Amino acid sequence: MKTQSVREQLLEHTLVLIRRRGFNGFSYRDLAELVGVKTSSIHYYFPSKDDLVLEAVKEYSARLSEHLRAIDTTLPVTEQAEIYLGLFRKSCGSDQICLCGMLSTETLCLPESVHKLLQGFYLMHEKWLTGLLERAQPLRSTPFPVPPPRLAQVVFGALQSGLIAARLFGTTDRVEAAADTLVAAVTG
Amino acid sequence: MKTQSVREQLLEHTLVLIRRRGFNGFSYRDLAELVGVKTSSIHYYFPSKDDLVLEAVKEYSARLSEHLRAIDTTLPVTEQAEIYLGLFRKSCGSDQICLCGMLSTETLCLPESVHKLLQGFYLMHEKWLTGLLERAQPLRSTPFPVPPPRLAQVVFGALQSGLIAARLFGTTDRVEAAADTLVAAVTG
């Protein structure tokens, strides 16, 4: 485990707090106690809570972007799909949902700067899934019932909602249903 | 417009507040100002905020249950689907998402009693959609790529996530993508 600066620790715990309880569900006090500093020290690195959430979304998006970039698009499409789905299955075991899935429900409480980043996160995933479906299209025996960009939106939405439901029900059913739909689409 | 008791007004505005800002995003003060009473009067009807949210979920679920019950299952399946989808399209125009979609992201901040009701809400929708898909199955030229109960979970999840995205992006794209998927499934 690498040693982290205070700023890095603050950001790391912020990711967890948001993914567990949302922007309105945690306080500077919660964060300060987790890291072992006083709340005034948080303001040194992140002057306002809006600054903190903005940096948290940037960091989270960057990590996911790297994960997507690292998937070799010359692999068999089902393998690419399984690697992608692994990102969601990993989250299922914890009590944390997608940071951007959480924050997008709190849209009306967040600044415009955060909206932009959240939109970018959605588009990044949908674009990647669209690419996967298009690479799979020539291998299919029948055409898609809905066009790849639309199907990508449906699969991504079902996965996000599946994570939320996984925490509510304590089962991975809905994530697996979305996963099956994606796999069926690329193998159809 | 029928005259409402104070209790009814409180519950009505609570539905809107939760659907806009979530359980952690509004206060007794917000609610009191909307209805024109003092916060102490809210405590007379709903002793704690947990009581308030519990009654809000009960009321919202009852309304949606009645909507589903009222859909004539002997109509053509595409017509049934369009009536169902109308519930989501209506919400798209406003800045309100599904109350249970909102609260399910706040699972970790809510009492067990609310979890049970949220689970019931999910199951009610998934059960209805499963029934619709099974009624459509004999009319299809090919079998479903995933079984009806799984497809029902995917469609419901995509619709819920679509409402959230509609508010973030200001477009109905993702709700319509989910709608297209449902319609394609019952007409396939």
Add this chain to the structure above:
DNA sequence: GTCTATAAGGCGATAGAC
């Protein structure tokens, strides 16, 4: 950089008058 101290206000909730 991190702290103590404090500001200025919001929070859910309760007691008791009317």
Add this chain to the structure above:
DNA sequence: GTCTATCGCCTTATAGAC
């Protein structure tokens, strides 16, 4: 039923010592 008044605590944020 609704109010006034208040409790005890939490919230984000800032000033200034070290």
